[in-house]
Amino acid sequence: MPSHLERQIERLKSEVMRLGTLAEESVQKSLRAMENRDTALAEQVIAEDRWIDELEMDLEEECLKLLALYQPVATDLRYIVSILKINSDLENIGDQAKKIGRRVLSLCSQPAHGLVFERSKLIERTSWSVKHCLDAMLNLDAELARKVIDVEAQVDELSEALAVQVQNAMGKEPKHIGSLLDELSICSHLEQIGDYTKKIAEDVVYMSEAKIIRHGGIHVPKHH
Numbered sequence: 001m002p003s004h005l006e007r008q009i010e011r012l013k014s015e016v017m018r019l020g021t022l023a024e025e026s027v028q029k030s031l032r033a034m035e036n037r038d039t040a041l042a043e044q045v046i047a048e049d050r051w052i053d054e055l056e057m058d059l060e061e062e063c064l065k066l067l068a069l070y071q072p073v074a075t076d077l078r079y080i081v082s083i084l085k086i087n088s089d090l091e092n093i094g095d096q097a098k099k100i101g102r103r104v105l106s107l108c109s110q111p112a113h114g115l116v117f118e119r120s121k122l123i124e125r126t127s128w129s130v131k132h133c134l135d136a137m138l139n140l141d142a143e144l145a146r147k148v149i150d151v152e153a154q155v156d157e158l159s160e161a162l163a164v165q166v167q168n169a170m171g172k173e174p175k176h177i178g179s180l181l182d183e184l185s186i187c188s189h190l191e192q193i194g195d196y197t198k199k200i201a202e203d204v205v206y207m208s209e210a211k212i213i214r215h216g217g218i219h220v221p222k223h224h
Contacts, residue, residue, distance in 0.1 A: 020134040026097035045101035052094035089196040113176035122158040129197040142208040148201035155194030
């Protein structure tokens with residue numbers, strides 16, 4: 001029969017997956033709003049971010065309560081500490097989606113610049129990273145988590161290449177500087193979403209294998 005702590009950890013797992021689903025939906029909606037210049041959808045993303053914020057605060061409180069009440073060790077401690085970090089990263093992903101929503105509203109309030117930027121692969125890779133970091137977390141799948149880390153490097157490269165396209169356009173089309181600055185900000189928000197998926201993937205590896213792989217290295221914590 002599972003202990004009370006085990007039941008509480010299962011509940012935590014369920015709640016963090018619910019937060020992950022909300023964050024992923026927010027990203028997908030913000031990207032659709034951007035592609036379709038859909039101001040209603042952008043406003044929905046901005047309004048719904050409060051649900052993500054509230055759930056993140058509830059989860060943090062629950063994690064801290066479990067640490068104080070049960071003083072868990074080994075695997076349980078590793079899991080709860082990782083959930084605390086992932087919780088914050090998911091909230092940050094939601095924040096980036098909200099910022100994309102705000103940029104979409106700004107873009108739509110200005111004359112269309114009429115320029116075409118190649119961003120379909122960046123959008124596809126960002127979406128893939130968000131979905132699969134959640135799948136890796138749900139199944140404690142370290143192999144999939146490592147794939148997310150590899151794909152995040154592609155997100156960085158693609159967002160930087162898109163930023164160069166936009167910066168070049170600024171020099172040629174100064175009359176559209178306002179909307180092009182919005183485009184540049186969206187590049188940055190997509191890159192940051194990728195960064196947070198990488199952090200989540202690194203924590204999944206830690207939860208699964210007790211290996212810290214941040215900063216390009218592997219560190220196995222010593223247990224005393």
